[in-house]
Amino acid sequence: MTETTTSPVPSATDARLAFIGTGSMNESILAGVLASGKDPGTVVATVRRPERADELRSRFGITVHATGDDDAANARAVEGADVVVLGVKPVGIEDMAREIAGALAPTTVVVSVAAAVTNAMIEAALPAGQPVVRVMPNTPSRVQRGVLAVSPGTSATDDQTALVEGVLAGSGLVVTVPEEQQDAVSAISGSGPAYVFYLAEAMTDAGVALGLDRELAARLAEETVSGAGELMRTSDDDAATLRRKVTSPKGTTEQAIATFDREGLRDVVAHGTADAAARAAEITKELSGN
Numbered sequence: 001m002t003e004t005t006t007s008p009v010p011s012a013t014d015a016r017l018a019f020i021g022t023g024s025m026n027e028s029i030l031a032g033v034l035a036s037g038k039d040p041g042t043v044v045a046t047v048r049r050p051e052r053a054d055e056l057r058s059r060f061g062i063t064v065h066a067t068g069d070d071d072a073a074n075a076r077a078v079e080g081a082d083v084v085v086l087g088v089k090p091v092g093i094e095d096m097a098r099e100i101a102g103a104l105a106p107t108t109v110v111v112s113v114a115a116a117v118t119n120a121m122i123e124a125a126l127p128a129g130q131p132v133v134r135v136m137p138n139t140p141s142r143v144q145r146g147v148l149a150v151s152p153g154t155s156a157t158d159d160q161t162a163l164v165e166g167v168l169a170g171s172g173l174v175v176t177v178p179e180e181q182q183d184a185v186s187a188i189s190g191s192g193p194a195y196v197f198y199l200a201e202a203m204t205d206a207g208v209a210l211g212l213d214r215e216l217a218a219r220l221a222e223e224t225v226s227g228a229g230e231l232m233r234t235s236d237d238d239a240a241t242l243r244r245k246v247t248s249p250k251g252t253t254e255q256a257i258a259t260f261d262r263e264g265l266r267d268v269v270a271h272g273t274a275d276a277a278a279r280a281a282e283i284t285k286e287l288s289g290n
């Protein structure tokens with residue numbers, strides 16, 4: 001990390017934010033940040049479609065520009081921003097960095113939430129010395145229960161990284177990880193909410209197979225997943241201890257867990273997450289042209 005900047009870094013409260021590409025993920029972060037008390041007047045967002053811009057404006061009361069209305073929407077949005085959060089698909093991040101490069105102040109911190117796109121790739125698309133911070137968030141950010149894993153690039157100062165962490169703290173738990181761990185983080189917490197929703201889907205289908213009607217099965221599954229999550233969050237016990245507290249000797253849960261173990265559910269989870277991390281590495285290679 002270098003300490004080259006001379007401009008003072010604003011507080012997270014005062015920082016002007018620009019969300020560039022505000023789809024599922026950036027909207028989730030935005031929602032968390034605003035729910036934490038951030039003044040909507042300090043936040044600008046961009047999207048492609050004008051109707052999506054209308055939706056975000058009415059939902060959050062922020063300024064939203066659509067590239068469908070104005071080709072220069074992204075550059076206009078980043079002018080004067082202290083932190084710019086790039087939320088387009090990985091394949092679009094480097095082009096987006098080039099598109100906004102000329103409108104950035106030298107001290108503007110560029111954050112990317114994209115899987116598989118490295119700090120070095122983004123830094124190479126921006127003016128020399130532009131601070132860049134890579135983040136792997138997840139969608140529970142929307143309800144301020146996200147996990148956001150931060151890896152500063154080579155030009156981001158400690159103060160600039162702290163600013164990004166301060167802003168993101170509105171969306172959930174912020175952790176710092178070495179950049180080489182980002183693919184693993186993506187496979188666990190980035191994609192993780194989808195695994196949990198998948199489990200709720202599977203439990204619903206299983207309930208139907210056992211004779212419950214689908215609506216009831218879905219309510220049972222969804223409340224059980226969210227209730228178990230809340231219990232895990234608020235309890236001092238770890239996951240294994242909480243599981244044991246459900247599992248009566250020679251009872252019903254023990255039977256289910258024995259079947260899960262015999263059929264290799266832990267291995268399935270290990271293989272799936274390893275494949276997710278491997279896919280991230282593969283995308284990095286594809287984007288690098290290797």
Ligand SMILES: NC(=O)C1=CN([C@@H]2O[C@H](COP(=O)(O)OP(=O)(O)OC[C@H]3O[C@@H](n4cnc5c(N)ncnc54)[C@H](OP(=O)(O)O)[C@@H]3O)[C@@H](O)[C@H]2O)C=CC1
Nearest residue numbers: 021022023024025047048049052087088089090113114115
């Ligand atoms: N979804 C997730 O759970 C997670 C996603 N990520 C990362 O977040 C990034 C975005 O993913 P996700 O939110 O799911 O994708 P989405 O497709 O939901 O969002 C992408 C957004 O970018 C907008 N967009 C695309 N091109 C432009 C452009 N040139 N100018 C302005 N806006 C543009 C789209 O606008 P419009 O809506 O008008 O088409 C859309 O709102 C990815 O890089 C992904 O790796 C990381 C962790 C978790």
Ligand SMILES: O=C(O)[C@@H]1CCC=N1
Nearest residue numbers: 114115186190191192
């Ligand atoms: O599926 C993806 O590629 C993104 C990254 C992590 C979660 N969603």
